[in-house]
Structures are given as structure tokens and as C-alpha cells.
Amino acid sequence: MVKYGMHNKMVELYNVDTIYEGEALPAIKDINLEVSRGEFVTVIGPNGSGKTTLLETVNGLQKVTRGKVIVMGQDMSHNSLKVRKEIGYVPQDFISDPSVPFIVRDVVLMGRYGKIGVMRRPNEEDIKIAEEAMRIIGIEEFADRPIGKLSGGEQQKVMIARAIAQEPKLLLLDEPFSNLDIDSKRRISDILCRLHDENGLTTLMVTHDLLSIPKRCERVIVMSRGRIIAEGEPADTIRKIEDLNVMGWSL
Amino acid sequence: MIPLPFQIILTAIVASILAGITCSVVGVFVVQMKLSSIGFCMSHAAFAGAALGLLLSTDPLLTALVFSSIVALVLGPLSERAKLSPEIIIGIMFSLTIGLGFIFLNLSPGVAATQQALGILWGSIFSVTFDDLLLLGLLTFFIIFLLTVFFKELQSLMFNRKLAEASGINTSLFYFLILFLIGVTVAFSLKLVGGLLVFALIVNPASSALQFLYDLRKVMLVSPFIGALTCLVGFLLSLLLNFPIGSSIIIVSSFTFCLSVLLSPKRRRG
Numbered sequence: 001m002v003k004y005g006m007h008n009k010m011v012e013l014y015n016v017d018t019i020y021e022g023e024a025l026p027a028i029k030d031i032n033l034e035v036s037r038g039e040f041v042t043v044i045g046p047n048g049s050g051k052t053t054l055l056e057t058v059n060g061l062q063k064v065t066r067g068k069v070i071v072m073g074q075d076m077s078h079n080s081l082k083v084r085k086e087i088g089y090v091p092q093d094f095i096s097d098p099s100v101p102f103i104v105r106d107v108v109l110m111g112r113y114g115k116i117g118v119m120r121r122p123n124e125e126d127i128k129i130a131e132e133a134m135r136i137i138g139i140e141e142f143a144d145r146p147i148g149k150l151s152g153g154e155q156q157k158v159m160i161a162r163a164i165a166q167e168p169k170l171l172l173l174d175e176p177f178s179n180l181d182i183d184s185k186r187r188i189s190d191i192l193c194r195l196h197d198e199n200g201l202t203t204l205m206v207t208h209d210l211l212s213i214p215k216r217c218e219r220v221i222v223m224s225r226g227r228i229i230a231e232g233e234p235a236d237t238i239r240k241i242e243d244l245n246v247m248g249w250s251l
Numbered sequence: 252m253i254p255l256p257f258q259i260i261l262t263a264i265v266a267s268i269l270a271g272i273t274c275s276v277v278g279v280f281v282v283q284m285k286l287s288s289i290g291f292c293m294s295h296a297a298f299a300g301a302a303l304g305l306l307l308s309t310d311p312l313l314t315a316l317v318f319s320s321i322v323a324l325v326l327g328p329l330s331e332r333a334k335l336s337p338e339i340i341i342g343i344m345f346s347l348t349i350g351l352g353f354i355f356l357n358l359s360p361g362v363a364a365t366q367q368a369l370g371i372l373w374g375s376i377f378s379v380t381f382d383d384l385l386l387l388g389l390l391t392f393f394i395i396f397l398l399t400v401f402f403k404e405l406q407s408l409m410f411n412r413k414l415a416e417a418s419g420i421n422t423s424l425f426y427f428l429i430l431f432l433i434g435v436t437v438a439f440s441l442k443l444v445g446g447l448l449v450f451a452l453i454v455n456p457a458s459s460a461l462q463f464l465y466d467l468r469k470v471m472l473v474s475p476f477i478g479a480l481t482c483l484v485g486f487l488l489s490l491l492l493n494f495p496i497g498s499s500i501i502i503v504s505s506f507t508f509c510l511s512v513l514l515s516p517k518r519r520r521g
Contacts, residue, residue, distance in 0.1 A: 059417055061417060081421055082419070085418070085419030087419075089417040089418070091413065098517075099461065099517050101461060110403075110406070110414070111418055113403045113418060113420060115418075116403070118401070119400055121403065146465035162414075166418060
């Protein structure tokens, strides 16, 4: 058993159950998971297998009903607010209302607000980092456009830029390619790989699409009905689940 | 037009402008965060509170403030935890607070049909004293100060609460602060437009500004400008036509909103 808070572990989940309010069955059940510093892990599974709940449990947006979640050595049942400042999060299928009064530049900068802290304003450095994040993702031409006027794929890129602008130590991505065309998917995947290679960014990504697994991914975790049913090196694990006939996600 | 002493008119004009600014700044949060149901309940709770004040022969402003603050501090967290839909909150709280308000008015001997009682229903700007004006001025300053100091947290919360929480902002703290500010604003504006109409003064200017603008900072500047102007025009209209002031202000602000919808570039194609 790994001791809580060992510094080389970014994420530790021990016997975790998460049950949504009003539900009898847990969305995730008996999850034991460790993600090391600098690791790129992809969680795959069919719709409703608990992938999103797993990510939201890791960053403390969902409270656990059993077990323990430790992120960067901190118990998320007590310190989630502080730890979340170091966690970049890209939600699934984020779409803004077309009339909302928020321009892209501000939305990306918002990624840094938690880190900047209360009663302090973003300084030039923060603005520069947000602009660099927009440049990396290739959305600088949209900087002054209202976010609600962008397409689903463009808004998804804004969310990724926002997470990068946070300069996180841990990046959680929930179906980050779901609205992207093939070119954008390849470009964003390359960017995520580069961030992982150059900055050693620990990345936990969720997808239901086996073809979306980035080439830098070191470990694949397979979920079905709220449980982890397989994990390992990507090629082997994918072969294994193909043998188990889970490509149609009939588990 | 009824001839009135200059000092009373000046006090009323300043009160209109201050209430217009305060309500429409708070209104941006209400509209953007879809808090209408909770805010609507607060305005009626303030009405019930003011009625209780008349019954107990205490300052109606104080009891209105207590009632709307209780709604802000209890109903907000309660509805959040109990996951009650806005329709349920509005259905139950609206009728409960209005019912309580009328019971309190009915129990107040010799008050039910007096100017005082009508004042908290429809507003009575000429009863605004210099002390009221001072309090309203302090509230305006307080809200603008909080908005300036916590702008980035409030902006993030207004954009998306879940994302704000994910980036490490204490969203519950700021959410309850917003609810509290709505409650206080409603209570302080009661004398101007009354408990039944105050909420329109909160919603209309912000909704009008949002028809034209995509930048929250600009909305925050334009909304109070519209709020102050509609209050002022409404006040002058009521003097000219001898209409109730609260109703005149709401008619002007509703007309402004309709005009904004018609002229909104957000609704135009091409």
C-alpha cells in the first residue's frame, strides 16, 4: 500500500465510491488509482461508465461517499480549494449561450484567477501567459470575439487554452476532442504531447474514442459500469479489450 | 403638476438616481446568473418585513432588511442543497411572503389602508429622508467597492460556476455574497418603487444593457447608467402626469427594455 502523500504521486484514489444525490447506485465504485508525476494516462470506456465522475472526483467537484482522494499529497476532502488552483480542467461539451457578455480573452484569463488569489488583479505577466496560451492553441484571432458566437469546436479550444493558461501541475481533460475536426484534433493532441514532454505535465484524459488516445499516452485505464476493469500499456490494453469484445462497449 | 418644495424634489431625484444605480448593478448578477426566482422572493420578503415593521411600530426599512437578508442567507443555501427548482421556490415563497405581508398589514391597527401601507406596496419616494439617502449612498458605495475589489471572482462566477470552482475560487462564498447584496438592495429600494415593483427595477436595466453588449465590464458600466436614467425619467413622468412614482419608473424601464430588444444588434442577422 502506498503511503498518503508520497511526493511522486500526483493522484491517489483509495477504495473510492461516488454516488450522485438521489441515486442509489454509485457512479464510480471501489476505484483504486495512482497517477505518477509526469505521467500521461487516458481513461476510456463507453458512455455512462463513470469517466466524467472519476475526473470530477479527482478535482473535488464531486464529493466521495467512501474512500479517500489524495491529489499532490493533499486530502481533497479538506484542501480541494487550494489544490484546484494547480489543476487545469477542461469540461465535456462546454457550450456558452450565444448572448453571454464574455469575450474569449477574458475567458482564457479566468483560468488564472484562482491562482492569482483574492483581492489581487491580473498583472501584465498573467495577461501575457493567457495570450501565449491562446497562441499555442491557435485561437488568437478570436481573442476579442464573444465566446458564445464561436462554434462548438472553437469553444472547446478556448476551454483548453484556459486550462493551459492556468499553468497547471495536473491537467484533467474530459473528452477534449469531441467537437474538433480531424486537423484540430491532431493539432491539439500534438500540443498536449508537447506540454507533457517539455513541462512534464501530468495529464489524465477521458475519452470514449480509442482513436483519440494521444501517442504520448503511457497508460490506458478501461472503465465500465463505474469500475476499472483493465489497465496497462496502451497497445496491450486496447488489444485486450478488443479480445474481450468491448469495442462496441458491450461490457 | 403638484408644486413641491425644491429640497423634497432634490432628495427624490438623488434617491432615484442612487436606487437606479444600485439596483441595476446588482441586476447584472441576477440576470446573468439566472437568480430571478430567488431575487423575486427577496423583494416580496422585504415587503412582508416592512409590513411587520409597521405592525411592530419599528422602522420598516430595518425589518425589510432583516426579512430579505434571511431569505438571502437561508433560501440560497437551502435551495442549493435541496436542489429545488426555481419554479418551486417562487411558487412557495412568493405566496408565503405576500400572504405574511398582508396579514401583518391587516393586524396593524389603523394602518391597512394608510399612506404608510400603500408606501411599502407601491413606493413613496417623497417620504425618503436625508438619513435614507445617506444609507442608500453608503450602499451604492459599498456595492461598487465590492464589485471593484472582487471583480475577477464575480466575473468568473457569472461566466460558469462549475469552471470557477474548478479553478480554485471559493464560489459558495461569492454566491452568498451576491444573494446578500440583492437582499440589501431590495430592502433599501423599497421606499422608492415598493415591494411589488422593486424587482423589475433590478432586472430591466441589466436586461436592456445585455441586449447590446458582449463585454461584462461595459455591461457593468452601462446598466447603472440606464437604471439611473430610467428612474429619473420615470420620476419626472410621475410629476408631470401625477402617476404613482414606482409605477412610472417601471413603465419607463419596461419601455426601455422593449426598445432595447427591438434595436438589439444581437438579434440582427448579417
